[in-house]
Amino acid sequence: MRENVGGLLAVLAVARAGSFTRAAKELGISQPALSHTVRELEARLGVRLLNRTTRSVSTTEAGERLLRTIAPHFDGIEAGLAALTEVRDKPAGTVRITVGDTPAEGIILPVVAKLLPDYPDLRVEISVNAGFIDIVAERFDAGVRLGDTVAQDMVAARISPDMRMAxxxxxxxxxxxxxxxTPHDLAAHSCINLRYTATSGWAIWEFEKAGEAVNVRVEGQLLVNSNTLARLGALEGAGLAYLPADYVQPFVRSGALVSVLEDWCDPFPGYFLYYPSRHQPSAAFRLVVDALRHRD
Structure with a gap:
Protein backbone atom coordinates (compact mmCIF):
# COMPACT_ATOMS: atom_id res chain seq x y z
CA MET A 1 0.00 0.00 0.00
CA ARG A 2 2.64 2.51 1.07
CA GLU A 3 4.71 2.01 -2.09
CA ASN A 4 1.64 3.02 -4.13
CA VAL A 5 1.02 6.37 -2.40
CA GLY A 6 3.62 8.28 -4.40
CA GLY A 7 2.29 6.83 -7.63
CA LEU A 8 -1.30 7.66 -6.76
CA LEU A 9 -0.34 11.25 -5.99
CA ALA A 10 1.51 11.41 -9.31
CA VAL A 11 -1.47 10.12 -11.29
CA LEU A 12 -3.79 12.54 -9.48
CA ALA A 13 -1.49 15.48 -10.24
CA VAL A 14 -1.19 14.56 -13.95
CA ALA A 15 -4.93 14.01 -14.33
CA ARG A 16 -5.76 17.38 -12.76
CA ALA A 17 -3.06 19.27 -14.65
CA GLY A 18 -3.78 17.49 -17.96
CA SER A 19 -0.06 17.45 -18.63
CA PHE A 20 3.05 15.65 -17.38
CA THR A 21 5.04 18.85 -17.78
CA ARG A 22 2.72 21.01 -15.67
CA ALA A 23 2.26 18.27 -13.07
CA ALA A 24 6.03 17.75 -12.76
CA LYS A 25 6.47 21.47 -12.19
CA GLU A 26 3.78 21.54 -9.49
CA LEU A 27 5.31 18.53 -7.74
CA GLY A 28 8.84 19.90 -8.01
CA ILE A 29 10.27 16.88 -9.85
CA SER A 30 11.51 16.22 -13.37
CA GLN A 31 9.13 15.05 -16.10
CA PRO A 32 11.05 11.79 -16.69
CA ALA A 33 10.91 11.00 -12.96
CA LEU A 34 7.17 11.63 -12.90
CA SER A 35 6.60 9.43 -15.97
CA HIS A 36 8.65 6.65 -14.37
CA THR A 37 6.60 6.83 -11.14
CA VAL A 38 3.32 6.55 -13.07
CA ARG A 39 4.58 3.63 -15.16
CA GLU A 40 5.73 1.78 -12.04
CA LEU A 41 2.27 2.16 -10.46
CA GLU A 42 0.54 0.96 -13.61
CA ALA A 43 2.86 -2.05 -13.71
CA ARG A 44 2.13 -2.97 -10.08
CA LEU A 45 -1.63 -2.61 -10.59
CA GLY A 46 -1.56 -4.35 -13.97
CA VAL A 47 -3.78 -1.74 -15.61
CA ARG A 48 -3.27 1.47 -17.60
CA LEU A 49 -4.45 4.57 -15.78
CA LEU A 50 -3.52 7.34 -18.22
CA ASN A 51 -3.81 7.67 -21.97
CA ARG A 52 -0.84 9.57 -23.38
CA THR A 53 -0.51 11.29 -26.75
CA THR A 54 2.04 13.80 -27.96
CA ARG A 55 -0.48 16.59 -27.30
CA SER A 56 -2.59 15.54 -24.32
CA VAL A 57 -3.08 13.24 -21.35
CA SER A 58 -6.38 11.79 -20.17
CA THR A 59 -7.49 9.14 -17.74
CA THR A 60 -8.59 5.71 -18.84
CA GLU A 61 -11.84 4.25 -17.55
CA ALA A 62 -9.89 2.45 -14.82
CA GLY A 63 -7.97 5.61 -14.04
CA GLU A 64 -11.15 7.65 -13.79
CA ARG A 65 -12.71 5.10 -11.46
CA LEU A 66 -9.59 5.05 -9.30
CA LEU A 67 -9.41 8.85 -9.05
CA ARG A 68 -13.07 9.12 -8.08
CA THR A 69 -12.26 6.82 -5.18
CA ILE A 70 -8.94 8.21 -3.95
CA ALA A 71 -9.16 11.93 -4.76
CA PRO A 72 -11.59 12.76 -1.88
CA HIS A 73 -9.31 10.96 0.60
CA PHE A 74 -6.23 12.87 -0.48
CA ASP A 75 -8.23 16.12 -0.42
CA GLY A 76 -9.29 15.27 3.15
CA ILE A 77 -5.67 14.71 4.16
CA GLU A 78 -4.69 18.06 2.66
CA ALA A 79 -7.54 19.77 4.50
CA GLY A 80 -6.49 18.12 7.77
CA LEU A 81 -2.90 19.27 7.34
CA ALA A 82 -4.07 22.79 6.50
CA ALA A 83 -6.23 22.85 9.63
CA LEU A 84 -3.27 21.69 11.71
CA THR A 85 -1.15 24.50 10.29
CA GLU A 86 -3.92 26.96 11.11
CA VAL A 87 -4.00 25.76 14.73
CA ARG A 88 -0.24 26.18 14.89
CA ASP A 89 -0.36 29.76 13.60
CA LYS A 90 -3.71 30.89 15.02
CA PRO A 91 -4.53 31.11 18.76
CA ALA A 92 -7.14 28.37 19.12
CA GLY A 93 -7.91 25.56 21.53
CA THR A 94 -7.80 25.27 25.32
CA VAL A 95 -5.05 26.41 27.69
CA ARG A 96 -5.34 24.87 31.19
CA ILE A 97 -3.79 26.67 34.19
CA THR A 98 -3.75 25.55 37.84
CA VAL A 99 -3.42 28.41 40.30
CA GLY A 100 -4.13 29.47 43.89
CA ASP A 101 -7.12 31.67 44.64
CA THR A 102 -5.15 34.89 45.22
CA PRO A 103 -3.25 35.05 41.88
CA ALA A 104 -6.30 33.63 40.09
CA GLU A 105 -8.39 36.57 41.27
CA GLY A 106 -5.76 39.29 41.13
CA ILE A 107 -3.69 38.34 38.07
CA ILE A 108 -4.91 35.50 35.86
CA LEU A 109 -8.61 36.25 35.51
CA PRO A 110 -8.30 40.00 34.78
CA VAL A 111 -5.72 39.39 32.03
CA VAL A 112 -7.61 36.48 30.47
CA ALA A 113 -10.92 38.38 30.52
CA LYS A 114 -9.36 41.15 28.42
CA LEU A 115 -7.75 38.66 26.03
CA LEU A 116 -10.68 36.40 25.17
CA PRO A 117 -12.90 38.84 23.18
CA ASP A 118 -10.16 39.27 20.56
CA TYR A 119 -9.65 35.51 20.11
CA PRO A 120 -13.00 33.71 19.78
CA ASP A 121 -11.37 30.30 19.18
CA LEU A 122 -9.33 30.48 22.40
CA ARG A 123 -10.50 28.89 25.66
CA VAL A 124 -8.72 29.22 29.01
CA GLU A 125 -9.49 26.89 31.90
CA ILE A 126 -8.51 28.29 35.32
CA SER A 127 -8.45 25.62 38.02
CA VAL A 128 -8.08 26.99 41.57
CA ASN A 129 -6.09 24.72 43.87
CA ALA A 130 -4.07 25.57 46.94
CA GLY A 131 -1.72 22.59 46.56
CA PHE A 132 1.29 21.95 44.39
CA ILE A 133 -0.15 20.11 41.40
CA ASP A 134 1.95 17.90 39.11
CA ILE A 135 1.00 19.80 35.98
CA VAL A 136 2.36 17.12 33.64
CA ALA A 137 0.50 14.23 35.31
CA GLU A 138 -2.71 16.28 35.61
CA ARG A 139 -2.40 17.52 32.01
CA PHE A 140 -2.25 21.21 32.82
CA ASP A 141 -0.40 23.48 30.42
CA ALA A 142 0.97 25.65 33.22
CA GLY A 143 0.79 26.42 36.91
CA VAL A 144 1.39 29.45 39.13
CA ARG A 145 3.71 29.54 42.14
CA LEU A 146 5.81 31.99 44.10
CA GLY A 147 9.22 32.41 42.53
CA ASP A 148 11.21 30.58 45.18
CA THR A 149 9.03 27.45 44.95
CA VAL A 150 9.26 26.79 41.19
CA ALA A 151 11.09 23.54 40.36
CA GLN A 152 14.40 24.00 38.55
CA ASP A 153 13.37 21.79 35.62
CA MET A 154 10.51 24.15 34.74
CA VAL A 155 10.45 27.25 32.56
CA ALA A 156 9.31 30.21 34.67
CA ALA A 157 7.81 33.48 33.46
CA ARG A 158 7.30 36.29 35.98
CA ILE A 159 3.68 37.44 36.11
CA SER A 160 3.84 39.84 39.06
CA PRO A 161 6.27 42.27 40.67
CA ASP A 162 7.98 41.49 43.97
CA MET A 163 5.50 41.09 46.82
CA ARG A 164 5.13 41.76 50.53
CA MET A 165 3.04 40.00 53.10
CA ALA A 166 0.77 41.85 55.51
CA THR A 182 7.32 42.34 67.07
CA PRO A 183 6.55 38.93 65.56
CA HIS A 184 7.08 37.35 68.98
CA ASP A 185 4.05 39.30 70.29
CA LEU A 186 1.81 37.20 68.01
CA ALA A 187 1.87 34.49 70.68
CA ALA A 188 -0.63 36.62 72.61
CA HIS A 189 -2.98 36.97 69.63
CA SER A 190 -5.60 34.82 67.96
CA CYS A 191 -4.27 34.15 64.46
CA ILE A 192 -6.06 32.62 61.50
CA ASN A 193 -4.17 29.48 60.50
CA LEU A 194 -3.88 28.60 56.81
CA ARG A 195 -3.34 24.98 55.79
CA TYR A 196 -1.17 24.19 52.77
CA THR A 197 -2.76 21.36 50.79
CA ALA A 198 0.59 20.25 49.35
CA THR A 199 2.11 19.41 52.74
CA SER A 200 -1.04 19.11 54.88
CA GLY A 201 0.77 21.44 57.29
CA TRP A 202 0.01 24.88 58.61
CA ALA A 203 1.62 27.95 57.09
CA ILE A 204 4.57 29.45 58.95
CA TRP A 205 4.51 33.22 59.21
CA GLU A 206 7.88 34.49 57.98
CA PHE A 207 9.36 37.88 58.92
CA GLU A 208 12.59 39.74 58.32
CA LYS A 209 13.94 43.08 59.50
CA ALA A 210 17.46 44.47 59.15
CA GLY A 211 18.76 41.03 58.21
CA GLU A 212 17.07 39.30 61.17
CA ALA A 213 14.73 36.50 60.09
CA VAL A 214 11.97 35.29 62.39
CA ASN A 215 9.60 32.39 61.68
CA VAL A 216 6.51 32.06 63.84
CA ARG A 217 4.03 29.21 64.20
CA VAL A 218 0.83 30.93 65.23
CA GLU A 219 -2.22 29.70 67.12
CA GLY A 220 -5.87 30.59 66.85
CA GLN A 221 -9.42 29.29 66.82
CA LEU A 222 -10.04 29.68 63.08
CA LEU A 223 -8.33 27.34 60.62
CA VAL A 224 -8.88 27.65 56.85
CA ASN A 225 -7.36 26.42 53.59
CA SER A 226 -7.79 29.47 51.35
CA ASN A 227 -6.66 33.09 51.35
CA THR A 228 -10.21 34.15 50.57
CA LEU A 229 -11.49 32.64 53.82
CA ALA A 230 -8.53 34.00 55.79
CA ARG A 231 -9.31 37.52 54.55
CA LEU A 232 -13.00 37.13 55.29
CA GLY A 233 -12.17 35.83 58.77
CA ALA A 234 -10.01 38.89 59.45
CA LEU A 235 -12.79 41.20 58.22
CA GLU A 236 -15.23 39.45 60.57
CA GLY A 237 -12.90 39.99 63.53
CA ALA A 238 -11.99 36.31 63.98
CA GLY A 239 -8.27 37.04 64.30
CA LEU A 240 -5.15 38.22 62.51
CA ALA A 241 -4.47 37.03 58.97
CA TYR A 242 -1.14 36.72 57.14
CA LEU A 243 -1.84 37.55 53.49
CA PRO A 244 -0.28 39.17 50.40
CA ALA A 245 -0.35 42.94 50.90
CA ASP A 246 -1.94 43.64 47.51
CA TYR A 247 -4.74 41.22 48.37
CA VAL A 248 -5.78 43.18 51.44
CA GLN A 249 -4.70 46.71 50.46
CA PRO A 250 -8.17 47.91 49.37
CA PHE A 251 -9.56 46.95 52.79
CA VAL A 252 -6.66 48.62 54.59
CA ARG A 253 -7.24 51.82 52.61
CA SER A 254 -10.95 51.78 53.44
CA GLY A 255 -10.28 51.18 57.14
CA ALA A 256 -11.99 47.79 57.18
CA LEU A 257 -8.65 46.20 58.10
CA VAL A 258 -5.64 47.46 60.06
CA SER A 259 -2.12 46.46 58.98
CA VAL A 260 0.55 45.79 61.65
CA LEU A 261 4.23 44.76 61.73
CA GLU A 262 4.78 46.38 58.34
CA ASP A 263 8.47 47.03 59.10
CA TRP A 264 8.94 43.27 59.49
CA CYS A 265 7.51 42.45 56.04
CA ASP A 266 10.33 42.64 53.48
CA PRO A 267 9.68 42.10 49.73
CA PHE A 268 10.25 38.71 48.08
CA PRO A 269 9.91 37.30 44.55
CA GLY A 270 6.30 37.36 43.35
CA TYR A 271 4.25 34.95 41.25
CA PHE A 272 5.60 33.03 38.27
CA LEU A 273 3.83 31.04 35.59
CA TYR A 274 5.73 27.77 35.19
CA TYR A 275 5.57 25.02 32.59
CA PRO A 276 7.72 22.24 31.10
CA SER A 277 10.13 23.15 28.34
CA ARG A 278 8.28 23.15 25.03
CA HIS A 279 9.91 22.74 21.64
CA GLN A 280 6.84 23.81 19.65
CA PRO A 281 4.24 25.50 21.90
CA SER A 282 0.86 26.24 20.37
CA ALA A 283 -0.05 29.74 19.28
CA ALA A 284 -2.73 29.80 21.99
CA PHE A 285 -0.22 28.95 24.73
CA ARG A 286 2.31 31.51 23.47
CA LEU A 287 -0.40 34.17 23.42
CA VAL A 288 -1.53 33.49 27.02
CA VAL A 289 2.03 33.40 28.38
CA ASP A 290 2.91 36.67 26.65
CA ALA A 291 -0.26 38.36 27.90
CA LEU A 292 0.43 37.28 31.51
CA ARG A 293 4.12 38.16 31.48
CA HIS A 294 4.93 40.98 33.93
CA ARG A 295 6.49 44.06 32.40
CA ASP A 296 8.20 46.65 34.58
Missing amino acids: IVGSPGYFAARRAPA
Whole structure:
Protein backbone atom coordinates (compact mmCIF):
# COMPACT_ATOMS: atom_id res chain seq x y z
CA MET A 1 0.00 0.00 0.00
CA ARG A 2 2.64 2.51 1.07
CA GLU A 3 4.71 2.01 -2.09
CA ASN A 4 1.64 3.02 -4.13
CA VAL A 5 1.02 6.37 -2.40
CA GLY A 6 3.62 8.28 -4.40
CA GLY A 7 2.29 6.83 -7.63
CA LEU A 8 -1.30 7.66 -6.76
CA LEU A 9 -0.34 11.25 -5.99
CA ALA A 10 1.51 11.41 -9.31
CA VAL A 11 -1.47 10.12 -11.29
CA LEU A 12 -3.79 12.54 -9.48
CA ALA A 13 -1.49 15.48 -10.24
CA VAL A 14 -1.19 14.56 -13.95
CA ALA A 15 -4.93 14.01 -14.33
CA ARG A 16 -5.76 17.38 -12.76
CA ALA A 17 -3.06 19.27 -14.65
CA GLY A 18 -3.78 17.49 -17.96
CA SER A 19 -0.06 17.45 -18.63
CA PHE A 20 3.05 15.65 -17.38
CA THR A 21 5.04 18.85 -17.78
CA ARG A 22 2.72 21.01 -15.67
CA ALA A 23 2.26 18.27 -13.07
CA ALA A 24 6.03 17.75 -12.76
CA LYS A 25 6.47 21.47 -12.19
CA GLU A 26 3.78 21.54 -9.49
CA LEU A 27 5.31 18.53 -7.74
CA GLY A 28 8.84 19.90 -8.01
CA ILE A 29 10.27 16.88 -9.85
CA SER A 30 11.51 16.22 -13.37
CA GLN A 31 9.13 15.05 -16.10
CA PRO A 32 11.05 11.79 -16.69
CA ALA A 33 10.91 11.00 -12.96
CA LEU A 34 7.17 11.63 -12.90
CA SER A 35 6.60 9.43 -15.97
CA HIS A 36 8.65 6.65 -14.37
CA THR A 37 6.60 6.83 -11.14
CA VAL A 38 3.32 6.55 -13.07
CA ARG A 39 4.58 3.63 -15.16
CA GLU A 40 5.73 1.78 -12.04
CA LEU A 41 2.27 2.16 -10.46
CA GLU A 42 0.54 0.96 -13.61
CA ALA A 43 2.86 -2.05 -13.71
CA ARG A 44 2.13 -2.97 -10.08
CA LEU A 45 -1.63 -2.61 -10.59
CA GLY A 46 -1.56 -4.35 -13.97
CA VAL A 47 -3.78 -1.74 -15.61
CA ARG A 48 -3.27 1.47 -17.60
CA LEU A 49 -4.45 4.57 -15.78
CA LEU A 50 -3.52 7.34 -18.22
CA ASN A 51 -3.81 7.67 -21.97
CA ARG A 52 -0.84 9.57 -23.38
CA THR A 53 -0.51 11.29 -26.75
CA THR A 54 2.04 13.80 -27.96
CA ARG A 55 -0.48 16.59 -27.30
CA SER A 56 -2.59 15.54 -24.32
CA VAL A 57 -3.08 13.24 -21.35
CA SER A 58 -6.38 11.79 -20.17
CA THR A 59 -7.49 9.14 -17.74
CA THR A 60 -8.59 5.71 -18.84
CA GLU A 61 -11.84 4.25 -17.55
CA ALA A 62 -9.89 2.45 -14.82
CA GLY A 63 -7.97 5.61 -14.04
CA GLU A 64 -11.15 7.65 -13.79
CA ARG A 65 -12.71 5.10 -11.46
CA LEU A 66 -9.59 5.05 -9.30
CA LEU A 67 -9.41 8.85 -9.05
CA ARG A 68 -13.07 9.12 -8.08
CA THR A 69 -12.26 6.82 -5.18
CA ILE A 70 -8.94 8.21 -3.95
CA ALA A 71 -9.16 11.93 -4.76
CA PRO A 72 -11.59 12.76 -1.88
CA HIS A 73 -9.31 10.96 0.60
CA PHE A 74 -6.23 12.87 -0.48
CA ASP A 75 -8.23 16.12 -0.42
CA GLY A 76 -9.29 15.27 3.15
CA ILE A 77 -5.67 14.71 4.16
CA GLU A 78 -4.69 18.06 2.66
CA ALA A 79 -7.54 19.77 4.50
CA GLY A 80 -6.49 18.12 7.77
CA LEU A 81 -2.90 19.27 7.34
CA ALA A 82 -4.07 22.79 6.50
CA ALA A 83 -6.23 22.85 9.63
CA LEU A 84 -3.27 21.69 11.71
CA THR A 85 -1.15 24.50 10.29
CA GLU A 86 -3.92 26.96 11.11
CA VAL A 87 -4.00 25.76 14.73
CA ARG A 88 -0.24 26.18 14.89
CA ASP A 89 -0.36 29.76 13.60
CA LYS A 90 -3.71 30.89 15.02
CA PRO A 91 -4.53 31.11 18.76
CA ALA A 92 -7.14 28.37 19.12
CA GLY A 93 -7.91 25.56 21.53
CA THR A 94 -7.80 25.27 25.32
CA VAL A 95 -5.05 26.41 27.69
CA ARG A 96 -5.34 24.87 31.19
CA ILE A 97 -3.79 26.67 34.19
CA THR A 98 -3.75 25.55 37.84
CA VAL A 99 -3.42 28.41 40.30
CA GLY A 100 -4.13 29.47 43.89
CA ASP A 101 -7.12 31.67 44.64
CA THR A 102 -5.15 34.89 45.22
CA PRO A 103 -3.25 35.05 41.88
CA ALA A 104 -6.30 33.63 40.09
CA GLU A 105 -8.39 36.57 41.27
CA GLY A 106 -5.76 39.29 41.13
CA ILE A 107 -3.69 38.34 38.07
CA ILE A 108 -4.91 35.50 35.86
CA LEU A 109 -8.61 36.25 35.51
CA PRO A 110 -8.30 40.00 34.78
CA VAL A 111 -5.72 39.39 32.03
CA VAL A 112 -7.61 36.48 30.47
CA ALA A 113 -10.92 38.38 30.52
CA LYS A 114 -9.36 41.15 28.42
CA LEU A 115 -7.75 38.66 26.03
CA LEU A 116 -10.68 36.40 25.17
CA PRO A 117 -12.90 38.84 23.18
CA ASP A 118 -10.16 39.27 20.56
CA TYR A 119 -9.65 35.51 20.11
CA PRO A 120 -13.00 33.71 19.78
CA ASP A 121 -11.37 30.30 19.18
CA LEU A 122 -9.33 30.48 22.40
CA ARG A 123 -10.50 28.89 25.66
CA VAL A 124 -8.72 29.22 29.01
CA GLU A 125 -9.49 26.89 31.90
CA ILE A 126 -8.51 28.29 35.32
CA SER A 127 -8.45 25.62 38.02
CA VAL A 128 -8.08 26.99 41.57
CA ASN A 129 -6.09 24.72 43.87
CA ALA A 130 -4.07 25.57 46.94
CA GLY A 131 -1.72 22.59 46.56
CA PHE A 132 1.29 21.95 44.39
CA ILE A 133 -0.15 20.11 41.40
CA ASP A 134 1.95 17.90 39.11
CA ILE A 135 1.00 19.80 35.98
CA VAL A 136 2.36 17.12 33.64
CA ALA A 137 0.50 14.23 35.31
CA GLU A 138 -2.71 16.28 35.61
CA ARG A 139 -2.40 17.52 32.01
CA PHE A 140 -2.25 21.21 32.82
CA ASP A 141 -0.40 23.48 30.42
CA ALA A 142 0.97 25.65 33.22
CA GLY A 143 0.79 26.42 36.91
CA VAL A 144 1.39 29.45 39.13
CA ARG A 145 3.71 29.54 42.14
CA LEU A 146 5.81 31.99 44.10
CA GLY A 147 9.22 32.41 42.53
CA ASP A 148 11.21 30.58 45.18
CA THR A 149 9.03 27.45 44.95
CA VAL A 150 9.26 26.79 41.19
CA ALA A 151 11.09 23.54 40.36
CA GLN A 152 14.40 24.00 38.55
CA ASP A 153 13.37 21.79 35.62
CA MET A 154 10.51 24.15 34.74
CA VAL A 155 10.45 27.25 32.56
CA ALA A 156 9.31 30.21 34.67
CA ALA A 157 7.81 33.48 33.46
CA ARG A 158 7.30 36.29 35.98
CA ILE A 159 3.68 37.44 36.11
CA SER A 160 3.84 39.84 39.06
CA PRO A 161 6.27 42.27 40.67
CA ASP A 162 7.98 41.49 43.97
CA MET A 163 5.50 41.09 46.82
CA ARG A 164 5.13 41.76 50.53
CA MET A 165 3.04 40.00 53.10
CA ALA A 166 0.77 41.85 55.51
CA ILE A 167 -0.61 41.02 58.95
CA VAL A 168 -4.11 42.43 59.20
CA GLY A 169 -6.99 42.48 61.64
CA SER A 170 -10.26 44.34 61.95
CA PRO A 171 -10.63 47.54 64.02
CA GLY A 172 -13.00 45.61 66.26
CA TYR A 173 -10.35 42.98 66.92
CA PHE A 174 -7.78 45.61 67.91
CA ALA A 175 -10.29 47.46 70.09
CA ALA A 176 -9.78 44.80 72.73
CA ARG A 177 -6.09 44.00 72.10
CA ARG A 178 -2.81 45.85 71.81
CA ALA A 179 -1.24 45.67 68.34
CA PRO A 180 1.88 43.46 68.18
CA ALA A 181 5.19 45.35 68.08
CA THR A 182 7.32 42.34 67.07
CA PRO A 183 6.55 38.93 65.56
CA HIS A 184 7.08 37.35 68.98
CA ASP A 185 4.05 39.30 70.29
CA LEU A 186 1.81 37.20 68.01
CA ALA A 187 1.87 34.49 70.68
CA ALA A 188 -0.63 36.62 72.61
CA HIS A 189 -2.98 36.97 69.63
CA SER A 190 -5.60 34.82 67.96
CA CYS A 191 -4.27 34.15 64.46
CA ILE A 192 -6.06 32.62 61.50
CA ASN A 193 -4.17 29.48 60.50
CA LEU A 194 -3.88 28.60 56.81
CA ARG A 195 -3.34 24.98 55.79
CA TYR A 196 -1.17 24.19 52.77
CA THR A 197 -2.76 21.36 50.79
CA ALA A 198 0.59 20.25 49.35
CA THR A 199 2.11 19.41 52.74
CA SER A 200 -1.04 19.11 54.88
CA GLY A 201 0.77 21.44 57.29
CA TRP A 202 0.01 24.88 58.61
CA ALA A 203 1.62 27.95 57.09
CA ILE A 204 4.57 29.45 58.95
CA TRP A 205 4.51 33.22 59.21
CA GLU A 206 7.88 34.49 57.98
CA PHE A 207 9.36 37.88 58.92
CA GLU A 208 12.59 39.74 58.32
CA LYS A 209 13.94 43.08 59.50
CA ALA A 210 17.46 44.47 59.15
CA GLY A 211 18.76 41.03 58.21
CA GLU A 212 17.07 39.30 61.17
CA ALA A 213 14.73 36.50 60.09
CA VAL A 214 11.97 35.29 62.39
CA ASN A 215 9.60 32.39 61.68
CA VAL A 216 6.51 32.06 63.84
CA ARG A 217 4.03 29.21 64.20
CA VAL A 218 0.83 30.93 65.23
CA GLU A 219 -2.22 29.70 67.12
CA GLY A 220 -5.87 30.59 66.85
CA GLN A 221 -9.42 29.29 66.82
CA LEU A 222 -10.04 29.68 63.08
CA LEU A 223 -8.33 27.34 60.62
CA VAL A 224 -8.88 27.65 56.85
CA ASN A 225 -7.36 26.42 53.59
CA SER A 226 -7.79 29.47 51.35
CA ASN A 227 -6.66 33.09 51.35
CA THR A 228 -10.21 34.15 50.57
CA LEU A 229 -11.49 32.64 53.82
CA ALA A 230 -8.53 34.00 55.79
CA ARG A 231 -9.31 37.52 54.55
CA LEU A 232 -13.00 37.13 55.29
CA GLY A 233 -12.17 35.83 58.77
CA ALA A 234 -10.01 38.89 59.45
CA LEU A 235 -12.79 41.20 58.22
CA GLU A 236 -15.23 39.45 60.57
CA GLY A 237 -12.90 39.99 63.53
CA ALA A 238 -11.99 36.31 63.98
CA GLY A 239 -8.27 37.04 64.30
CA LEU A 240 -5.15 38.22 62.51
CA ALA A 241 -4.47 37.03 58.97
CA TYR A 242 -1.14 36.72 57.14
CA LEU A 243 -1.84 37.55 53.49
CA PRO A 244 -0.28 39.17 50.40
CA ALA A 245 -0.35 42.94 50.90
CA ASP A 246 -1.94 43.64 47.51
CA TYR A 247 -4.74 41.22 48.37
CA VAL A 248 -5.78 43.18 51.44
CA GLN A 249 -4.70 46.71 50.46
CA PRO A 250 -8.17 47.91 49.37
CA PHE A 251 -9.56 46.95 52.79
CA VAL A 252 -6.66 48.62 54.59
CA ARG A 253 -7.24 51.82 52.61
CA SER A 254 -10.95 51.78 53.44
CA GLY A 255 -10.28 51.18 57.14
CA ALA A 256 -11.99 47.79 57.18
CA LEU A 257 -8.65 46.20 58.10
CA VAL A 258 -5.64 47.46 60.06
CA SER A 259 -2.12 46.46 58.98
CA VAL A 260 0.55 45.79 61.65
CA LEU A 261 4.23 44.76 61.73
CA GLU A 262 4.78 46.38 58.34
CA ASP A 263 8.47 47.03 59.10
CA TRP A 264 8.94 43.27 59.49
CA CYS A 265 7.51 42.45 56.04
CA ASP A 266 10.33 42.64 53.48
CA PRO A 267 9.68 42.10 49.73
CA PHE A 268 10.25 38.71 48.08
CA PRO A 269 9.91 37.30 44.55
CA GLY A 270 6.30 37.36 43.35
CA TYR A 271 4.25 34.95 41.25
CA PHE A 272 5.60 33.03 38.27
CA LEU A 273 3.83 31.04 35.59
CA TYR A 274 5.73 27.77 35.19
CA TYR A 275 5.57 25.02 32.59
CA PRO A 276 7.72 22.24 31.10
CA SER A 277 10.13 23.15 28.34
CA ARG A 278 8.28 23.15 25.03
CA HIS A 279 9.91 22.74 21.64
CA GLN A 280 6.84 23.81 19.65
CA PRO A 281 4.24 25.50 21.90
CA SER A 282 0.86 26.24 20.37
CA ALA A 283 -0.05 29.74 19.28
CA ALA A 284 -2.73 29.80 21.99
CA PHE A 285 -0.22 28.95 24.73
CA ARG A 286 2.31 31.51 23.47
CA LEU A 287 -0.40 34.17 23.42
CA VAL A 288 -1.53 33.49 27.02
CA VAL A 289 2.03 33.40 28.38
CA ASP A 290 2.91 36.67 26.65
CA ALA A 291 -0.26 38.36 27.90
CA LEU A 292 0.43 37.28 31.51
CA ARG A 293 4.12 38.16 31.48
CA HIS A 294 4.93 40.98 33.93
CA ARG A 295 6.49 44.06 32.40
CA ASP A 296 8.20 46.65 34.58
